[in-house]
Amino acid sequence: MRVEFFLLIGALLFTIGCAGVLIRRNAIVILMCIELMLNAVNLTFVAFALENQSMTGHIFVFFVMTVAAAEAAIGLAIVIALFRRRRTTDVEDASLMRW
C-alpha cells in the first residue's frame, strides 16, 4: 500500500470539510467541518511520518489535537453565548461586523 493513498484521502477529506465550512449556516456544523479539516491534515502528517521514518509528524498531530480541543471548547462557548443573545446558531444572523 502506498503513502499516496493516504495523501489522497487526506486531500479529499480536507476539501469536503472546506466545502462544509463554506456552505453550511449552522455554527456548530461549521465547527465540526473545521474538525474534519484538522483531521485530514493530521492524517497527512502521520502518512509523511511513516514515509520519512521520523516521529516529528506524530508530535505535530499531538499538538494539533490539543489546539483542536481548546478550539472546540471556545467555539462552542461562543455558540452558546450567541444562542443566549439571538436565539439562533445561524451565522447569517450574527452579521454585526459585516460590511
Next chain:
Amino acid sequence: MTIHLLLGLVLILFVFAAVRALAPSRALLAGTVLGIGALALLAVNYQALLSPEFWAGLIGFVAILSALMVVIHPNPMVSILFLIVNLFCIALFYLILRAEFLAVLQIIIYAGAIMVLFVFVVMLLNLKAEEGLRLGGGPQRWGALLLAVVFVLLMFHALHDRSDQPYVEPGAFESGFGSARALGGLLFSRYLVAFEAASLLLIAGMVGAVVVAKRKVG
C-alpha cells in the same frame, strides 16, 4: 482484483440508494437481493479479504462517505454521529500507518471528549434541522469553480509527481516507532517548551470557555 471488488461493493451500495430514493416500497426486496449479491461477490474474491489494500480502500470509502454526510445532512445531531464514524475511520488509518498511540489518542480525545462536548451543546440548545444550504449565487460561484479546478489540478500534479517515491516496508522500522514511549520521550526532551506551552493553551481555553459561556450576573 481488489479495486474491482471495492468498486463492485460501491456500485451495489449506490444501486440500493437509488432504489430507496426512487421506489421506497421495493427497498426491502432490493436490499435483500443486493446483499446476497455482495456476499456472492465477496465469496468469489475471498483472497482479497486478506489483503490490506481492500480494507484500507473500504475504510477510505466509509471515511469519505461519512464526511460527505456530515456536510450534507440537515440535522446537526446526525452530522455529529457521522463525524464520530469518520474519526474512527481515521483512527484505523493511524493504526495502518503504525501510529498506534495516536490512534488511541484519537479515539479518547476526539471521539471521547470533543464529540461528547458537541453532543451536549446540540442537545442543550435543542437544535432543529436547518432549512437549506448556503449555495450562494452571483459571480462568486464562477471564481469558486475556477479555484476548485486549479486546486484539483494542483493536487493531481503533486500526487502524480511523487509517485516514484519508494514505499517503506513496515518491517523496516525500529520496534518503538509510534509507541507511547517514543512519543513521550520526544515530548519531554526535544519539544518540552512546546509541551508546556500547550498546557498553558489548555488552561487559557478552559478559563475562556467558562467566561464566554457563563450567564451574566447582575
